[in-house]
Amino acid sequence: MSESSEQSSAKDNKHYRYLVFIGRFQPFHRGHKAVIDEALKRADNVIMLIGSANLPRSLRNPFSVAERAAMIKGAYSATEAARIHCVALDDALYNDTRWLQYVQAGVKSVTGDLQTDIGLIGHSKDSSSYYLSLFPNWASVSVPSYHNLSATPIRDSYLMGATPTPERTPESTRKVLNDFKKTDEYQNLHEEADFIDKYKRQWESAPYPPTFMTADALIVQSGHILLVERRSMPGRGLWALPGGFLNPKETLFDACIRELREETRLKVPEPVLRGSCHSQHTFDDPYRSARGRTITQAFYFQLKNDPKGLPKVKGGDDAATAFWLPLAELDATMMFEDHYAIITKMVGL
Numbered sequence: 001m002s003e004s005s006e007q008s009s010a011k012d013n014k015h016y017r018y019l020v021f022i023g024r025f026q027p028f029h030r031g032h033k034a035v036i037d038e039a040l041k042r043a044d045n046v047i048m049l050i051g052s053a054n055l056p057r058s059l060r061n062p063f064s065v066a067e068r069a070a071m072i073k074g075a076y077s078a079t080e081a082a083r084i085h086c087v088a089l090d091d092a093l094y095n096d097t098r099w100l101q102y103v104q105a106g107v108k109s110v111t112g113d114l115q116t117d118i119g120l121i122g123h124s125k126d127s128s129s130y131y132l133s134l135f136p137n138w139a140s141v142s143v144p145s146y147h148n149l150s151a152t153p154i155r156d157s158y159l160m161g162a163t164p165t166p167e168r169t170p171e172s173t174r175k176v177l178n179d180f181k182k183t184d185e186y187q188n189l190h191e192e193a194d195f196i197d198k199y200k201r202q203w204e205s206a207p208y209p210p211t212f213m214t215a216d217a218l219i220v221q222s223g224h225i226l227l228v229e230r231r232s233m234p235g236r237g238l239w240a241l242p243g244g245f246l247n248p249k250e251t252l253f254d255a256c257i258r259e260l261r262e263e264t265r266l267k268v269p270e271p272v273l274r275g276s277c278h279s280q281h282t283f284d285d286p287y288r289s290a291r292g293r294t295i296t297q298a299f300y301f302q303l304k305n306d307p308k309g310l311p312k313v314k315g316g317d318d319a320a321t322a323f324w325l326p327l328a329e330l331d332a333t334m335m336f337e338d339h340y341a342i343i344t345k346m347v348g349l
Contacts, residue, residue, distance in 0.1 A: 017117035019043035019141065020107055022089065024051045024151070026063055027164070028071035028173050031149035036072070036084065038143050039121045046084045046121075048072055049106050053088035054332050056238055059159060059196060059290045062189055067176050074172025085110045090332075093285050093341035100134060159193040195233045196290050203292070212289075214296040215256035216243030216339070218346055219266070221303035221310055223327050225343065228263050228319035230336055234290050239325075240336035241343070243296065244318065252297045253277075264322035265314040268303065276301045281346055288338045300346045 019039040025032055025048075039046040050068050052061045063071075069086035076084065087106040092099035108114050119139040154164050164174055180186050203210050218241055219226040227239045244259040246252060257273060260266060266273075277299055284295045303311070315321040327349065332340040343349065 014042075014119075014139070016043040016119045016139075016141075018045050018047055018107070018111055019119050019121045020047045020049060020103075020138070021121050022049040022051060022103065023122070024061065025068045025072065026052070026061055026151050026155055027158070027169065027177060028068060028075070029149050029151055029154055029164075029169050030167075031146040032072075032151075033075055033170055034146040035121060035123065035143045036076075038141070040080060040083065042121070042141060043119070044083065045110070047107055047110050048084060048086045049089040049103060050086055051089045051091060053090050055091065056333050056335070057185055057189060059156075059189060059193055059234070060287060062155065062159065062186075063176070063180070067180065071170070071173040071176050074175065075170040091341070093288075093338050094283065094345045095341075096134070103135075156193070159189050160197065161190065192233050192236075192290075199291055210292060212292060212294040213246045213252070214243055214294060215246060215252045215259060216241040216296050216298045216342065217256050217260040218298055218300045218343060219260070219303065220301070220327070220347065221324075222305050224310055224324040225327055225330070225347075226264060226266065226313060227323060227325050228315060229321045229323075231315075231318055231320040235336040237320075238336040239331075239334045239339070241298070241339050242319065242322070243298075253280075253299065256297070256299045259317075262317040263315065263319040265312075265316055266322075267312045272303075273301060276303050278302045279346065281342075283338060283342055283345075285338055296342075298342050298346060 019042060021032075021035055021039060023032060036046055036048075048069075050065050053065045055061050057064075065086070065088045072086060073081040073084055087109060089106050090102050092102060104114060107118065111118065119141055120135055121141040121143060123143045123145050149168060154168055158164055158177060164177060166174070169177075217226075226242065228242050230236055230238050230240050242260045242263040243256065244263070246255045247258075250258070257270065260273075278301060280297060280299045282295065282297055286293065288294060288296075310324045313322040313324065327347070330340065330343065330349070
């Protein structure tokens with residue numbers, strides 16, 4: 001055996017103190033379990049960074065961190081489960097630096113030291129596993145895909161009413177899913193899944209999957225942000241930026257102003273609004289909307305402080321209500337789609 005082959009073999013067989021597995025586990029399936037099985041052989045401890053934490057329940061993220069941790073730990077004996085550390089990991093869409101900071105903090109909460117013997121484990125099945133190359137100071141362990149299992153079809157079928165099979169999910173996952181199915185929260189998601197299914201059927205005859213364009217307004221005055229509560233599905237009851245779909249014969253900026261007027265009745269003269277636009281940014285995460293590929297152009301308006309107070313607003317059109325919220329009271333668990341990420345990106349929170 002050559003020297004390079006010996007080095008490679010030694011690296012492949014290395015035993016770690018900690019191996020880190022990053023994922024959303026929505027839900028946890030046997031493909032995920034195969035990675036943990038290997039990690040338990042290769043490390044003293046396994047750190048499960050459970051992504052998309054602290055978000056409202058949605059079709060893409062229906063299960064809480066606690067529920068996903070129960071799926072994971074419940075698949076193992078008490079002795080093995082004691083070596084598995086489940087840590088919540090917040091998303092940081094459009095900000096890789098912040099996300100890397102969250103990952104480091106999550107790992108350090110278990111290890112106490114980022115310089116200890118740490119490796120990353122996973123399998124590069126698609127672009128969602130790109131994180132394996134983002135940590136050059138940590139070794140990476142690649143595990144082959146287990147029967148090409150994916151959480152997406154399991155989750156989609158479950159939310160439409162199906163029961164996951166033992167071939168694809170451990171008993172611990174099926175228990176959590178069966179319990180969740182009895183809740184009002186499941187019924188709300190089931191109703192929304194049916195709505196999205198019918199919504200997408202409208203485009204079945206299109207030669208290509210459609211891409212939608214929307215415009216959103218981010219209005220800030222005196223440390224407050226203007227939000228609406230969504231009246232309809234998807235995201236009924238969640239907070240959102242005022243905005244909506246682009247009409248065929250209008251610019252994105254005009255669409256933004258129109259939707260803002262329709263949804264909030266904001267008492268600010270249009271010339272003042274147009275002159276208060278500070279910046280704009282495109283947000284195009286492929287998974288940002290359950291309705292399909294939807295790109296939005298967000299416009300950031302900074303209104304001048306006014307001793308008379310905040311302008312009056314009133315919900316209209318797709319908005320049940322419109323309201324001013326102190327920036328300090330923004331809550332990611334109440335925000336629709338990626339609107340929290342849009343706000344933090346543009347306002348610099």
